[in-house]
Amino acid sequence: MSERTLEELARHVGGELRGDPGLTIRSAATLEEAVEGQISFLANPRYFRLMETTRASAVVVGEAQPLSVSQIVAPDPYYAFAQMVVLLHGHRQHLGTGISPRASVDPTATIGAETHIHDFATVSAGSRVGARCVLYPNVYVGPGVEVGDDCVLYAGVVIYDGCRLGNRVIVQANATVGEDGFGFATHRGVHHKIPHIGRVIIEDDVEIGAGSGIERGTLQDTVIGRGSKVGDLVAIGHGVRLGPGCLVVAQAGIAGSTTLGHHVVLAGQVGVAGHLKIGDMVAVGAKSGVNRSIPAGQRVFGYPAFEQRQSTAAYAAFKSLPQFRRRLIELEERVEQMEARLSAGAAETGGA
């Protein structure tokens, strides 16, 4: 942690300063929790009222607000704030251990310069780990795996044989990459295991969340595209392919052979069926179940998922379903009475 003046922070993000340039900022906090010496941000107008009462010394905003608190105005305030958090707090510092004698590194493995391998981590035969990586305790890197430069594998991460990780890949604790997929040929009631000869390819700048599982492909590789971020406890099936820049939030799942374009967003607990094509920039609302391919750019929601505005309207109407039923029954009765009356009237007047 290192303190900065407001002026330094504004300059760092190319923002416009409204307030005392010499103000010392020591750390970052939310509007609600900030105290003197802290900087906060307002990215969502919904939280404007918090800005009126915040004790933060300064706030990063998209547009200057008519308030006395010091402000740094930046067109993308959350991004500017994030850059300041990095400046003030830095990313996690990993302890330098070198290659621990209590790690298990196969003599045929190649380890890059300045890579740290903690106690009880394993790097198997024929695998390569790049430079400046950190392998925490109890990491397992299987045979023939390739890991690029500047990767961090947290404690308990397992990478199966033959998988490939690019540069700057982060895998949070207890995640698994490259396990066998759920692939069986069922014959006369017996489920026969199919060898999974595909690998998992994780491209540069990907992050995988804690406890997630990325299956290797049956025949073709599973691919996580460049810069995609996968949350905690996500299940990605065999042969799935994510384009670059996707966001897959916690507990979402993607079944086998489905492909996602670039910058697709799957919110938390979403499920996507197998063998589908999800177009570029598609956004799927939380807990939706996607059972058909989705064209690029569409926002969908629901179980099963369909176009978001339509589904929002349908779910709103759903609450009134018991009332609809009552009104339907009432209408049927009224219509029946009228029909009876009309028939009686017709009989009376001798009409048809």
Place this chain on the structure above:
Amino acid sequence: MSERTLEELARHVGGELRGDPGLTIRSAATLEEAVEGQISFLANPRYFRLMETTRASAVVVGEAQPLSVSQIVAPDPYYAFAQMVVLLHGHRQHLGTGISPRASVDPTATIGAETHIHDFATVSAGSRVGARCVLYPNVYVGPGVEVGDDCVLYAGVVIYDGCRLGNRVIVQANATVGEDGFGFATHRGVHHKIPHIGRVIIEDDVEIGAGSGIERGTLQDTVIGRGSKVGDLVAIGHGVRLGPGCLVVAQAGIAGSTTLGHHVVLAGQVGVAGHLKIGDMVAVGAKSGVNRSIPAGQRVFGYPAFEQRQSTAAYAAFKSLPQFRRRLIELEERVEQMEARLSAGAAETGGA
């Protein structure tokens, strides 16, 4: 395991004995599986028929039943039964290993008296583990972590740097506490990682299930309140705060910054969106998706979730939706016919 007389058991729970006080009870079982020498319980009247046929030597009940089987009557029969299970079977006995020479304990770490640290467990620099704890194999305790007294961390548990665990905390195998949250500032299509400077605070008497992940906070701490119990494969987002006594069942997920009051119950596979307030004693039915704040005491169900009685009625009506459509179409036809008839009649009689 140690056997007891029925009288000892009744006295232990303050229950009223109806039957032979000298009867020997060796162990506990369900009504269906119990044999002679075993005690069982009836907490849900729905299972009364099992009590008529059980071979248990005695049954714990809330009210005496007109049956010949020996009974212990206690106002909270399941709690009384649970106390007997503890008496007869005890909680898990952990093997005493001391601090294994094959564990990795940093010289700057502090370990309390009678704490056992198994082979291949790691306690990092500057961390403190209290007295009478057990750290199973492959546990990872990061730098600067504090663990209270009488905690049990099962195999493969990972506690990231700086997190705090109270006393009597139990973390089941392969759970992760304090991983980075899913927090990125997206700027021009690139997702920039935000340092997570919050911690995870786990208060006294909490239990965390196997494979679960509790994210550390971005700016403010994630908190699991005293006595709360979290099931298996649960995902808790950055900055979430649970009050005391909550129950979060398996595979539920809570998105970032949401707060839960005390004694909130989230059933299995529930999802709660971010930035919400879930009031005290709220109960959310299984697999519900909560997308708005819920006032204290309310029971909700559904996707999206709303008040339980209303949603139960709506889901019941939902099954008849195709039939509603048919009835709607039929009504439209009947109304059209009547309108035609009325118009014709009006024309005939020269009416309006």
Place this chain on the structure above:
Amino acid sequence: MSERTLEELARHVGGELRGDPGLTIRSAATLEEAVEGQISFLANPRYFRLMETTRASAVVVGEAQPLSVSQIVAPDPYYAFAQMVVLLHGHRQHLGTGISPRASVDPTATIGAETHIHDFATVSAGSRVGARCVLYPNVYVGPGVEVGDDCVLYAGVVIYDGCRLGNRVIVQANATVGEDGFGFATHRGVHHKIPHIGRVIIEDDVEIGAGSGIERGTLQDTVIGRGSKVGDLVAIGHGVRLGPGCLVVAQAGIAGSTTLGHHVVLAGQVGVAGHLKIGDMVAVGAKSGVNRSIPAGQRVFGYPAFEQRQSTAAYAAFKSLPQFRRRLIELEERVEQMEARLSAGAAETGGA
């Protein structure tokens, strides 16, 4: 990997060869990705168009197709193809390490012949591991566990005390077997932990996916029946019993004490409530929530789940719900107008 002639492959699966018997096949691939020297398959007629353009040297089919590509005709083409993948590629070859001196094997444990125990794996007191097993790094086998012959436990797998695994059981990385169930007796707002005296029994030929959690029983054992396959990140509650041949796909969850018959299929993200009976051969569609027992052979879908054809119809109608509402309102207006007209007419004609 070993190459074969087309004739050898056809003979291996008892298929009928249509094409050049001497053709060399080196490996297997999908229709889309296959190149010369590879064999592919067509099991689903939906992908027939891919067969017209594939560059595969041969395709396994259920019925001969009027195309020039070499074909092997077999009644169950996917099973035949799977057998060929095994022949050409083989299952994973595990590195022979013997019992590593860096593993922790208790002197009272029994290890069968030709079993490999990797670095940092633990086999606790009184446990037995059969012959020809592989325990990868960081596996934990608790006290009194029994593991049969030919089992593979991948890195980070945890088996709690007293559990039983049959023969040929595979457990993928970071899965947990036998953790305490989510069982608490709540008394005056305090959740008291109930000792879980049941075990987990995993029968022969079962596979458990990465990151899954199988709770031990409270009073009776949790059982995974012979030949059942459980996917990644699945949560199975205390006392659940699966019959033989079940398929439980990724992220599904089964709450406590529920029993499944044989060959039940739970698709991805399905949730099944506790204390239910799911009959033989039941199939539950993806992401369904099952809240009642299901008779044998039924296919169900939905949240909550009901008979599949009915629920498919209801979900189809659901999309039109806002339109139904409009039509209902319109009908009410039309009926009201008619009623007014009829009353006016009745008044006019002096009718009732």
